[in-house]
Amino acid sequence: MRKLELHWQILIGMVFGLIFGYLMLQIGWGKQFVLDWIKPLGTIFVKLLKLIAIPLILASLIKGISDLKDISKFRNIGLKTIAIYIGTTVMAISIGLILVNIMKPGDGISSETITKLTNTYANDSGVTSKLEEASRQKDSGPLQFLEDMVPDNAFAALSDNSLMLQVIFFTIIFGISMLLIGEERAKPMKGFFDSLNDIVLKMVDLIMLTAPVAVFALLANVVVSSSDPDLLVALLKYAGVVVLGLALMIVFYCIIVSTYTKKNPFWFLKQMSPAQLLAFSTSSSAATLPVTMERVEEHIGVDKEVSSFVLPVGATINMDGTSLYQGVAAVFISQALGFDLSLGDQLTIVLTALLASIGSAAVPGAGMVMLVIVLEAIGFPADKLAIGLALIFAVDRPLDMCRTVVNVTGDATVSMIVAKSVGKLGKPNPKEWDDHLEEVN
Numbered sequence: 346m347r348k349l350e351l352h353w354q355i356l357i358g359m360v361f362g363l364i365f366g367y368l369m370l371q372i373g374w375g376k377q378f379v380l381d382w383i384k385p386l387g388t389i390f391v392k393l394l395k396l397i398a399i400p401l402i403l404a405s406l407i408k409g410i411s412d413l414k415d416i417s418k419f420r421n422i423g424l425k426t427i428a429i430y431i432g433t434t435v436m437a438i439s440i441g442l443i444l445v446n447i448m449k450p451g452d453g454i455s456s457e458t459i460t461k462l463t464n465t466y467a468n469d470s471g472v473t474s475k476l477e478e479a480s481r482q483k484d485s486g487p488l489q490f491l492e493d494m495v496p497d498n499a500f501a502a503l504s505d506n507s508l509m510l511q512v513i514f515f516t517i518i519f520g521i522s523m524l525l526i527g528e529e530r531a532k533p534m535k536g537f538f539d540s541l542n543d544i545v546l547k548m549v550d551l552i553m554l555t556a557p558v559a560v561f562a563l564l565a566n567v568v569v570s571s572s573d574p575d576l577l578v579a580l581l582k583y584a585g586v587v588v589l590g591l592a593l594m595i596v597f598y599c600i601i602v603s604t605y606t607k608k609n610p611f612w613f614l615k616q617m618s619p620a621q622l623l624a625f626s627t628s629s630s631a632a633t634l635p636v637t638m639e640r641v642e643e644h645i646g647v648d649k650e651v652s653s654f655v656l657p658v659g660a661t662i663n664m665d666g667t668s669l670y671q672g673v674a675a676v677f678i679s680q681a682l683g684f685d686l687s688l689g690d691q692l693t694i695v696l697t698a699l700l701a702s703i704g705s706a707a708v709p710g711a712g713m714v715m716l717v718i719v720l721e722a723i724g725f726p727a728d729k730l731a732i733g734l735a736l737i738f739a740v741d742r743p744l745d746m747c748r749t750v751v752n753v754t755g756d757a758t759v760s761m762i763v764a765k766s767v768g769k770l771g772k773p774n775p776k777e778w779d780d781h782l783e784e785v786n
């Protein structure tokens with residue numbers, strides 16, 4: 346019998362997770378059962394993915410750079426990547442702002458709903474912790490991000506998943522220095538990292554064997570932890586605008602994939618689907634990164650010279666879905682609370698949401714922290730910030746799941762464009778976890 350394709354297995358796991366979570370909510374002890382016995386399976390899976398992220402970035406970026414025949418090519422890839430990332434993000438924010446201004450989801454919200462949401466969430470630890478985190482981030486100077494990018498201890502950077510940009514910085518200098526000492530002398534290191542790279546990619550294959558069960562657990566947990574369904578319904582129009590914007594972004598990616606790389610966009614989406622489904626289930630582009638890299642390199646055919654730089658950088662700084670959401674949410678909150686926005690304010694949103702999405706961590710809920718900074722930039726009254734966040738908190742998790750899918754798809758799209766532009770978009774060469782199993786046996 347032909348094995349069911351991975352994305353179908355994952356989808357089935359997700360559907361069962363949703364149904365199971367729903368059924369468990371109907372039983373008195375169901376929620377606690379899911380939290381105690383099911384949720385850990387999902388958490389373990391996310392930990393396994395994060396476990397291999399740093400070794401994978403290290404090995405693949407060093408391999409990518411040391412395969413380069415010419416360092417100036419790397420500068421070319423770097424500049425193109427950053428420019429295209431900024432372009433797609435501005436596009437995303439613009440789509441969000443246009444939709445939210447036309448559809449005005451905030452105008453229809455009744456004052457009772459606002460009071461109910463405020464009473465439920467304004468003092469919720471989820472909201473207050475986001476406000477605290479935002480005020481910590483805001484206190485930093487304009488060049489802080491550059492300072493933060495440079496590690497003062499390579500091993501400390503390598504041992505902290507949140508320091509991905511520091512790891513990339515260290516690895517790039519390491520890789521370039523390897524090129525500069527000449528092929529002969531760099532050979533042992535190159536052999537070591539080539540082999541490490543293959544091993545880590547094999548670990549991705551092995552971990553992915555458990556993905557269907559893991560997404561079952563992750564989604565069952567999302568269902569039992571979700572907010573009161575009445576509150577979700579009240580925010581349906583706002584959520585609808587965000588989801589519509591995100592869907593348009595996917596259409597936009599498909600258009601560039603087909604016009605620029607001449608690949609079939611449905612083929613592209615199919616190859617990326619396991620990574621997209623994981624992005625949805627985990628709400629974290631960082632946790633999804635190893636799978637994104639594996640799909641883009643082996644299943645789409647982007648050369649490692651490009652993907653090893655474009656994807657880890659993208660996971661940290663390119664968040665089209667998040668910036669679109671920040672634009673919509675900022676305007677929605679202003680509409681609902683009767684805070685008028687001028688054209689200048691909307692342009693400020695474009696700029697700050699662009700910077701905020703670069704600064705957002707690739708973990709669940711990070712987009713909401715930076716939303717506070719967007720709101721402050723347009724002069725939103727500080728005493729109303731908690732109310733503003735309370736308005737959108739109930740639907741944040743499902744929207745986070747959707748925007749993470751767009752974040753990951755955006756990174757993959759840009760890696761294809763950059764690869765095509767430097768002649769590095771080749772043929773796919775998928776590897777299975779058991780390719781060499783017989784030899785081992």
Ligand code: ASP
Nearest residue numbers: 629630667707708711712
């Ligand atoms: N969860 C998103 C990500 O990891 C970030 C966010 O929008 O909160 O890409």
